[in-house]
Structures are given as C-alpha cells and as structure tokens.
Amino acid sequence: MSTVDGPKTLVESAVQEFGRLDIVVNNVAIAVNKPFEEQTLDDWDLLVNINGRATFLLTQQSLPYLTKGSGRIVNICSASSRGPPPLQTIYAGTKGMVDSFTKCWAKELPPKYGCTVNAVSPGPTETEGFLAAGEEAMRILQPTIDATPAAKRMGKPDEIAFAVGFLCEERASWVNGVHLAVNGGLHID
Template identity: 60%
Template sequence: MPDQTLHGKVAIVTGANTGIGAAIARELASRGAIVVVNYPFPQLADQAKQVVDSLATASTSVCIEADLSTTTGPQKLVDETVRLYGWVDILVNNAGLAINKPFAEQTLDDWDKLVNLNARGVFLLTQAVLPHLPQPPSPKDTIEVPGEGEVKTERDYGRIVNIVSISARAAPPLQTIYAGTKGMVDSFTRVWAKELPRKYNCTVNAVSPGPTMTEGFAAAGEEFMTAMRPVMEQTPVGDRMARPEEIAFAVGFLCEPRASWINGLHLVASGGLFID
C-alpha cells in the first residue's frame, strides 16, 4: 500500500462511477484520502456504490449523485460534501462526454451536451469549491518546538486537477466540439493557476490522457479497435492504449503534499503519442 500521504484529505472526483474517474478515486483512496465518488444519474447509484466499496477508505468515503451538466448540480455536490465533511481538500474535474461526428453533422444539441458538462460544469463546480479549500496560514499558526520556541507552521495547499485530453491540443478530426470544450478547460487551468493559488491556497494543474482502455472503449467492439490500431502503433512507449490506473497515478502525484510547487502544469499522459 502506498504511504498514507493524503490521510484525512477530502477529495471530490467527478464522474467517478466508471473509467478513469473510478481509477482516480481508487488511487487517491490508496493514499489515504476520503473520496466523494460523484455520479450523474440515479440509475448509476449501484455502480457508484461498487466503486466506493472497492476503495481503501470505503468506510469513510461516499457516493453523491449530482448532474454536473445542469446549473444546480455543481453546487449540490459541494453542499452535500461540505455537509458531510466540512471542507474540500482536492477537486478532480474528471466528468466529461465525447461525441464524434464530422463537423458538418454536429448539432446544437451536441453543443449543449458537451459544453454544459465538459466546460460549464467545470467552471461552476470549481467556483463552488473555492470557499471550502484549506485556508492560508496566518501568523497565529505556530507550534512550540523544544529548543526553538514558537515556530510558524505551514498548512497544506488545496489541489485542483482538471482532466483535459490530448484532443485539446492534438486537434483530431470529428471532435470539433469535444476538442473545443477540452481546450476551454486547458485555458481555465492556465488562468486559474495564475489567479487562484495565493487567494485560495491551492495549486491548479491538468492531466491530459491519450486513448485509454476504459469500459467504454472496451465495449466499442473489434471494428473500433481495428481503427485504433494505427494510433497505438504510433505510440512511442508501447503498442497499446493506456490503462486507467496509469492516468490515475498522474493525478495522485499532483495531489501529493510534496507537489506543492507544481502549478500550471499540463501533464500529458499519452505514452508520447502527443508531445507538445
């Protein structure tokens, strides 16, 4: 088991009932974090509960339903988390939706679905979390150290990690709206990394996965995997897709207390498929 470096930290992971989000929840819990497993719809409650049951911190973690594509879902998720735990230390903006179509066939309904969840949901949820992140240290935060007297203590930073996508920068065909929403979150990350740390005592970073073998990809069938073959063959590290736990490890690293000087990073976890 990893060192319990996140023991007692409260982490919200959105869209954590499956795929990369579930892997992130398990990674943070393995380091001791209390995890709020977010899921969007009532019919996914059992799936989310199974994820919670699989966590190393299952006895203290919970699942919370909140549809982040709505204007009220993000605040609902934060309010319920704060009601249960009192604060938030880590926010992982993972929930997202992709629709792949030729540009000429993409519709306003596609636009609303992707923009409302992938971009607006991240915007509203992060705003709602800010007041509940760890407060900056004050001159009164001191301890008595034998032989040294009163010594100022340092309190942990909060962590905001946005899950973006290599699509934001690699610009693949068929992903006009999806790549655009992920590009928006990429820009959010850079702006927030400059604006938020001193005021809200946090760091802001992003992880961009490449193609990852989630349940959704696995269910896509042999034809899809055949279409993915050239992409996998171009990946320098190996002729395969990523495993969800490999993406989750990158998130866990950014949430560590020792990552307190890493801010504004766009960490691309794609096996070298995309190098900016």
C-alpha cells in the first residue's frame, strides 16, 4: 500500500467491481515497539511508509472516484497519537501524522468532493497483529489495560467497526472533522 501502484490498483479494482466508491477506510498500519535507543532508520522508513504514506496515497487515489455528496473517508488513528506510551516513538508519530491529515482534509476536501473526513482512534484492540506482539509487549501493556476506565480489557474489533460504521452512515452526514476515541476512556481529549 505504500507504493503508488498499490493504492491505485486497489481503487481501480473496487470501482470496477462496484461501479463507484462510497467509503474509504484507511486502516493499514504496522507498529514497532522498541526502546527509543533501539529504533532504527529502517523502522522509521517502514512505519512512515506504511502508516503515513499509504494513507496519503490511498486517499489521493480515491478522490476522483468518491461518490460526490455522500462519500466518506475514515482514517484509523490510534490512542497512541494522543497519549503515546513508551516504546512507540515512531508509531505514535505516524498516527499523529494521520490525525493531522484528518484535520486538514476535513476542511479541504468536503467543499471539493462533498464528502466527510473523520478519524477513529482505537485503544489496544484484540487483533491478530496486536496479540502477535508477544508476551513482553503484553506485559508492558498490561498496566495500560488495567487503567482503562470502562473495563480493564482490550477493545474488540467489532467495537471499532461499529464506530467506523456510524461515521459512514447517511445519518452521519453532518459529522465532519471528528476524532472519535474508541478506547474505553483510556485517553480523553
């Protein structure tokens, strides 16, 4: 997704299959959890390209095909962009980049494309990727999970999907520029 051809091919395939493009959800991401001193330029390039560049490119490639007047763009940020934990210097920074994209695009794109642009920021979520981070990462994360006010657990993918779905509904046509935190109150703006 971080190449010019990847997002272009995805968008063209979707338009060919469905005839139009109503919703863009920028959900591609990767995390590297290491002490700052151990993070490398290779880590930097990987995360910036996947988390930032892919979001930029997919959105840019989607705009000519986005349904005018009702299109939706939802960027998946992260609680880490607003309340970064240790070990996530680059990841939190790239998700902050996506947060800033959302703010800029929410002002710039709706007048041109008749769309809305919003963000969803999950907290720790029970995904295959998150659970594959290993025991050490989970040990470090446990105090954060224990501090979550709504419940001392990780979020579930369907809870995140519900928030994204809401922002894509026709009834959400007046919701633009929102950063919806879906993290059990872990980080409150």
